[in-house]
Amino acid sequence: MWAWVRGRDPQLVVVRRAVRVTLVACLGFYFCRYVLGSAAMAPYALFGTVALGALSQIPGSPKQRARTLVAVLPVGWGLVALGTMLSFNTVAAAAGMFVLGFAVSFVGVGGPRLVGLAAGMQLLYILPCFPPYDPGSLPERLAGLTLAVVLLAVAELVVWPDPTPPPYRHRLADAVSALAACMRALADDRSRLAELLPEAADRAEALRPSLLPPTERPASAGRRDRALSSAAGTARLLLGRVVDLFFTDDRAAVTGPAAAKLLRATAGCVEATGDWLRGDGPLPDTDRVAAAIGDFRVARMNTDPGGLPPERLHLGALALSLGEWTKSLVVAVRIVAGERPSAGRSGQFWYAYEGTAFLWWHRLRENLTPRSVAFQGALRLAAALAVARLIAGVLDLSHGFWVLLTILTVLRASAAETRSTLRPALAGTVAGSIVAALLLMLGLDPLVYVIALPVVMIAGFAAGPLLGLGWSQGLFTLVITLVFAQVTPVDWRLAEQRVADVLIGAAVGVLIGLFAWPRGGAGELQRAAGTFLTSAAAVVRETVAVMAKGQTPGDALPTARQAGQLAEASYALYQSERRGPTPIDWQATLIAGHHAVRGAEALVRSCPAGGLLPCVAQLTALAGDVAECYDRSAAQLMRGETPSRPPASPPPEEWPDDLGQDLYIIADLRVWLDGLREDLITMTGRPEPGDDLRDRVAHVADGAT
DSSP: OHHHHHHHOTTOHHHHHHHHHHHHHHHHHHIIIIISOOTTHHHHHHHHHIIIIIIOOOOSOHHHHHHHHHHHHHHHHHHHHHHHHHTTOHHHHHHHHHHHHHHHHHGGGGOHHHHHHHHHHHHHHHTTTSSOOOGGGHHHHHHHHHHHHHHHHHHHHHSSOOOOOOOHHHHHHHHHHHHHHHHHHHHHOGGGHHHHHHHHHHHHHTTOGGGSOGGGSOOSSSHHHHHHHHHHHHHHHHHHHHHHHHTSOOSSOTTHHHHHHHHHHHHHHHHHHHHHHHTSSOOOOSHHHHHHHHHHHHHHHTSOOTTOOTHHHHHHHHHHHHHHHHHHHHHHHHHHTTOOOSSOSSSTTGGGGSOHHHHHHHHHHHHOSTTOHHHHHHHHHHHHHHHHHHHHHHTTOTTTHHHHHHHHHHOOSSHHHHHHHHHHHHHHHHHHHHHHHHHHHHTOOHHHHHHHHHHHHHHHHHHHHHHOHHHHHHHHHHHHHHHHHHHSOOOTHHHHHHHHHHHHHHHHHHHHHHHSOTTHHHHHHHHHHHHHHHHHHHHHHHHHHHHHHOOOOOSHHHHHHHHHHHHHHHHHHHHHSOOOOOSSOHHHHHHHHHHHHHHHHHHHHHSOTTOOGGGHHHHHHHHHHHHHHHHHHHHHHHTTOOOOOOOOOOOOOOOOSOOTTHHHHHHHHHHHHHHHHHHHHGGGOOOOOOSSHHHHHHHHHTTOO
16 A cells, blocks of 8 residues: 555655645644634634645745745735625625635736645635624634644644755756757767767756646746746757757858857856756856857858858858857846846846836736636636625525535636546545435544544545545545534534535536636637747748848837747646647747747847848748748647648749858848748657657757747
């Protein structure tokens, strides 16, 4: 048995939490019920522990979780007070449920810490918003909640504390260090890349958000998490560019020695970045990589490209691209350390200049739209809870809060997923209710309930993650029975009421799920990703118009950045849903948009505008073809179809070879546009990685976000 538990829970995180929550809940409940003799205080000591210890998933180390618990205590007081004051009337309580249900859920857009607290905070309003209307008991209720939170915070520190999860920056450090080794091998000994690449790919793969627990993802609205996420995406992009360089013929490259020098400098910067992230070195700066990029540009200026075929300029353009991405990586890491870049307030790192309060408000504001999955999910849950509260009041259900608790348990992001939770939830509830009814009919000594409660509670809190929803619902039904048997006189009809309330809650959850955005994250992700690709197509057209014709930059880049943020939010919700294999690589789809945006920013920043008029027709045609592929893929996504592979590149145009230094800028543009076409090809996935180096890393680099 213990080996089976270890197999499913290697670090015993689930078991540890079940023990802590049970210990605190029973200690608080027994102290309030049997020592203080307060029937009003005891349920809040117990359910306050359940809300913030079992229903909530708070990220971080034990110290961080303890601080979070203490920090949210005033919010809990407010929710309990509001629920108590609004319980005088069914309509008022339901209205309060809708407003607070939406607000508590919606603020989860601020990051995993708030998302993890949402369900527990909902329960702190649900419990007191039912009759009896008794404002005089509010001090005891608040005292019970306070006791629960204080004991739970102490237990996080001293009662079998969880192992501290590895910081995300250490995962990033491993990926960055492995990348640096690949870059150094590329510059000095290309044959070593084959043996270094598997580890680099594994380290980069470990940064995928879908492979991390939601509580460990750098997804908050603050500067640090934004910068960590940006650095991770840049590291995966760099790995892809390393492989592109490996497959580029360096023997005929006109700037081969200068490119090798740039690669060595960038490898050193990336290595220093990994050392700092791990805590083994000083904070890197951009001076070294900027100087290397400057030296490379000087080398290109001193080399006349006139009369040379375009393929001889390709390697230099790729190396310069890698240098620019390295500079972005270093800037992102410096923001993690609290520095601010000197480039200005616009562009990729705009958030580095804003205060924390503004960034949180910005995150809330950009999601305050019906097209945001966070808005949809909050509104869906708020409507379900409010309707359930109204029904429970109209029917005068004696334990109506069970209806709302059922909705918190079974309602999912999509109607299909909600339906999939019904059978185990109902089966578990019915089975638990039968056992509970038998116990109550036996007329056991009350001491039996006191002794049995902690045993059943530990099993119930551990059963959900280890055995599934049905077991947790059945055992939680027993827990509720054992608790109420110690607070008020009950009989076997309590179990009957439990089943009826769960059925009502399940019915409300299913109906709301059917009528309010029933497709969940998948439907919105298709629309959001399609919008992002459409805006990326506009970026492609505008960038070439600016660089070739001197056109004044418009709003294509800001629009695409905002579309990318909403697409990322949709993808985050999509990852939380249980789904089978999909023909679309959604991370590759998002990178197709991000590569267009970030590549355009670097090109416009580093190249003069309007200097490519002699080949404006060729560039416009090439950009138009790539942008049309983006538009076509976007349209297919919005129709719910799998995007088809873009057609082969059109026959090469006759490119001028007498434009002097402008030929290098043209090469940079063409490398960017060719990369964008390759990104679109990977949207429908690549073959399983084989012996080919490009296949080994494609599923990682193409999935950067």
